[in-house]
Amino acid sequence: MTNPVQGTYVPTVTVTPPSGAARPRLTFIGVGYLGATYAICYAELGYEVLAVDVDPKRVEDLSAGQMPFHEPGLDELLKRNLAAGRLRFTTSYQEAADFGDVHFICVGTPQRSDGMGADLRYVESAIAPLAPHLTRKALIVGKSTVPVGTAEWVEHLVEKYADPSLGIEVAWSPEFLQEGYAADDVMRPNRIVWAAKTEWATAMLHAAHKGVFDLASTEDREVPVVATDFATAELVKVAANAFLATKISFINAMAEVCEVAGGDVTHLARALGFDPRIGNRFLQSGVGFGGGCLPKDIRAFQARAQELGAGEALRFLHEVGQVRICPGRGSRCSVRRSSPTPTTCGTLRRWRWRGCWPRPGPTCTSTTHRARTTRAGCTRSWRTTSLWPRRSRTPSWCAY
Numbered sequence: 001m002t003n004p005v006q007g008t009y010v011p012t013v014t015v016t017p018p019s020g021a022a023r024p025r026l027t028f029i030g031v032g033y034l035g036a037t038y039a040i041c042y043a044e045l046g047y048e049v050l051a052v053d054v055d056p057k058r059v060e061d062l063s064a065g066q067m068p069f070h071e072p073g074l075d076e077l078l079k080r081n082l083a084a085g086r087l088r089f090t091t092s093y094q095e096a097a098d099f100g101d102v103h104f105i106c107v108g109t110p111q112r113s114d115g116m117g118a119d120l121r122y123v124e125s126a127i128a129p130l131a132p133h134l135t136r137k138a139l140i141v142g143k144s145t146v147p148v149g150t151a152e153w154v155e156h157l158v159e160k161y162a163d164p165s166l167g168i169e170v171a172w173s174p175e176f177l178q179e180g181y182a183a184d185d186v187m188r189p190n191r192i193v194w195a196a197k198t199e200w201a202t203a204m205l206h207a208a209h210k211g212v213f214d215l216a217s218t219e220d221r222e223v224p225v226v227a228t229d230f231a232t233a234e235l236v237k238v239a240a241n242a243f244l245a246t247k248i249s250f251i252n253a254m255a256e257v258c259e260v261a262g263g264d265v266t267h268l269a270r271a272l273g274f275d276p277r278i279g280n281r282f283l284q285s286g287v288g289f290g291g292g293c294l295p296k297d298i299r300a301f302q303a304r305a306q307e308l309g310a311g312e313a314l315r316f317l318h319e320v321g322q323v324r325i326c327p328g329r330g331s332r333c334s335v336r337r338s339s340p341t342p343t344t345c346g347t348l349r350r351w352r353w354r355g356c357w358p359r360p361g362p363t364c365t366s367t368t369h370r371a372r373t374t375r376a377g378c379t380r381s382w383r384t385t386s387l388w389p390r391r392s393r394t395p396s397w398c399a400y
């Protein structure tokens with residue numbers, strides 16, 4: 001129905017939001033890192049926004065202008081948009097259903113406790129209470145990172161819980177924001193990927209993102225839109241994370257080879273990074289990838305590929321996962337020949353690798369997360385973070 005489009009998307013039809021408002025009213029369901037950032041930034045872009053969470057404390061704090069995590073610029077945007085009346089927070093699904101034209105699902109999709117796959121219970125726990133309260137047509141857009149096939153499953157949930165005569169539609173639009181740059185990534189994304197099955201849904205998606213396109217045109221930029229099918233939209237996100245994890249593990253593997261061969265991995269990485277086909281981002285050796293998303297997304301990707309009979313194609317991701325140091329979440333540190341014991345020192349978590357202790361250097365603060373060992377003879381650069389795995393301090397290199 002829709003072809004992938006390079007450059008800013010031009011809709012083929014225009015739609016009136018079912019609420020009758022001039023611009024679609026947006027709800028964001030789940031106001032964790034993703035949902036809160038989106039709710040605040042889309043209010044800043046001029047939309048009327050209602051954000052929903054099951055956690056009353058979170059809703060209370062955000063309503064009072066208190067951010068639950070640190071993200072540059074968001075405090076100020078939160079306060080400004082609360083004061084302007086464009087942004088509200090609630091625990092009420094009834095209120096969300098009455099208010100919204102487009103409902104973005106932003107709940108967590110952690111790893112299942114009984115395997116590597118993604119736990120989708122929060123997705124269902126968002127659809128099940130929302131859908132029965134809907135009384136007019138609306139678009140439900142998945143933003144959470146999910147296994148391929150989830151959007152179709154969400155359609156079935158909507159069929160099960162919503163009044164079929166309303167014609168509620170489902171779309172999917174994965175998110176690529178990086179913690180540390182989240183506000184800018186949301187308002188100035190380097191691309192938007194979406195999947196919708198009808199022209200109405202595509203036009204609603206366009207209307208719900210128009211603020212981003214308008215901002216881009218005032219800044220003489222374009223936001224490429226890739227309009228695709230459900231499966232591809234779901235896969236783009238996990239494929240991007242798999243690629244980034246591979247890049248990080250690749251340079252860490254090179255660090256090991258450099259060490260035994262007497263090479264310098266920082267020079268190697270720099271030299272590689274000048275090649276535009278390779279690029280220099282995510283190409284610094286360190287403790288490996290971690291954070292709240294990359295590891296669980298890589299595992300869920302492998303688990304889903306296995307279910308679909310394509311597990312062999314992603315076998316390399318198992319190896320990618322081995323080239324990193326365990327951040328102390330229970331699994332054994334699997335960096336080759338490294339100490340398996342992460343230790344903590346005050347607020348700094350430290351890793352031991354080949355006898356080098358990462359120590360906080362002059363540039364290592366709780367927000368820059370960077371340190372170099374000072375031990376003579378060790379030139380490897382280290383990244384450390386205080387309070388890992390708390391999201392607010394997750395370093396940007398593992399922030400997908």
Ligand SMILES: NC(=O)c1ccc[n+]([C@@H]2O[C@H](COP(=O)([O-])OP(=O)(O)OC[C@H]3O[C@@H](n4cnc5c(N)ncnc54)[C@H](O)[C@@H]3O)[C@@H](O)[C@H]2O)c1
Nearest residue numbers: 030031032033034053054107108109122125126144145175
């Ligand atoms: N954090 C990131 O940088 C990032 C980037 C891209 C994609 N993602 C993906 O976005 C999703 C959300 O990530 P996050 O980091 O914001 O998660 P999070 O755990 O920080 O937040 C999830 C929020 O959802 C709420 N919630 C759970 N069930 C709910 C329900 N039924 N109704 C309303 N609220 C509910 C929780 O109370 C919590 O506040 C995940 O799939 C993640 O992989 C995250």
